[in-house]
Amino acid sequence: MSKAALAMGHGGRDEDAAIDFALIELFFFAYRDFVSEPDRALARDGFGRAHHRVLHFVNRRPGLTIAELLDILKITKQSLNRVLKDLIDQAHVEQKAGDMDRRQRRLFLTPKGAALAVELAALQNRRIEGALAGLPAGSAHLVRQFLTAMVDDPERDKVRRLVEGGA
Amino acid sequence: MSKAALAMGHGGRDEDAAIDFALIELFFFAYRDFVSEPDRALARDGFGRAHHRVLHFVNRRPGLTIAELLDILKITKQSLNRVLKDLIDQAHVEQKAGDMDRRQRRLFLTPKGAALAVELAALQNRRIEGALAGLPAGSAHLVRQFLTAMVDDPERDKVRRLVEGGA
């Protein structure tokens, strides 16, 4: 048990009494609603949240290999293969053997897959735009900085590169 | 398919070409890491993310009823009961019949449950504090505004009340 937990449990005054519950909860609610809208659109095609992530990152980095995708999503080969199979079967994603290394399966979206990926991104973008609309100019930059800083230290640079170096 | 998707698919210039992919992705990565640390602490006791949510909101609103908790979490009675049973069996949560309405089961944390809830909140708070530390003063307020605005319109006021009207 942490020092903070002990202190609180005994009712002592403690620095950690100043926990920002509001931000913790808002992050939870905001994320819940951020993914719920795409979820409904995906359900239309029998897809789920996992399919969304694959569509999104293949859209952003066409020609991605399986290994790269696994590293981004931080899931296992098994989990990925299940959803990837669905997407390939329904002609949203295509595989091509790599030029240099023919063991690699490079992933691309078909026009159908790209249309879906963009539709979902547009939904999420609209929500973000709407949220930023009521805030001072330059807020987007600050929110980007905040979210970047929320990422685990060892991962942060990788994420920054991925996010900045768009397709 | 949306107008945006069609436009993008055909390569035409379009307002939605300016989708903020960075913010979409950062929100995903930030949330992933925001919950991963508590997840590891919970696994120690054989609990999962669902247990965390119950602990958190019972901690914040002691005496909460089942119906209120269901409304906050937006899950079904079945899903809640499973994790609630675990928490009660392991003496993290207690139930008391309501004073006014004895059908209600009002939920409270035991000292053990409170210690865990505070430990988890402290982990998340530390991450948030760390992220805000590098940003201009007043950033916390702006981030709170942003996250609030990200919540679904019909739910936003309810969330605001919950978040502001702490225990």
Add this chain to the structure above:
DNA sequence: AAATTTAAGTCAGTGATGTTGACATATCTC
């Protein structure tokens, strides 16, 4: 007092997403 509604608990079945560990195959590298 009887009928209805409400709060909660429970049963059975299902689906999506994640995990582990082991093993197969093709291809590249040394």
Add this chain to the structure above:
DNA sequence: GAGATATGTCAACATCACTGACTTAAATTT
């Protein structure tokens, strides 16, 4: 040719969510 690497696949399992139907007990309405 040997070994490493990229991917695919099999079996088994855990968590967390869902639906629909039903029960119990207490409150409310008529």
